[in-house]
Amino acid sequence: MKAITSHSWDNNGPRIAKGLEYHKQAEDLKAQSDLTYRKRDLEVDEVDESIKASRDILLGIYRDNPKELSQWGFSVSDTPRAAKKASETTK
Secondary structure, three states: OOOOOOOOHHHHHHHHHHHHHHHHHHHHHHHHHHHHHHHHHHHHHHHHHHHHHHHHHHHHHOOOOHHHHHHHOOOOOOOOOOOOOHHHHOO
């Protein structure tokens, strides 16, 4: 197609192969990234359980003053919990 002057296939045709190469590379990296995230999640799940167990022990120790858990890096909300409605307690 020599009639096209500003976006000629002579110039852009070779870019197709390079673009497909980059696309394949990106897809491979995406798959590798997904696998790495799954591996990370398996490791973090165990750590998360240790954190929860530690929190539970600290809640037992500081039962009367749970704000003390903030000293251990836990976020503690001092907002009182809303009372449950009668319809919620019968569920």
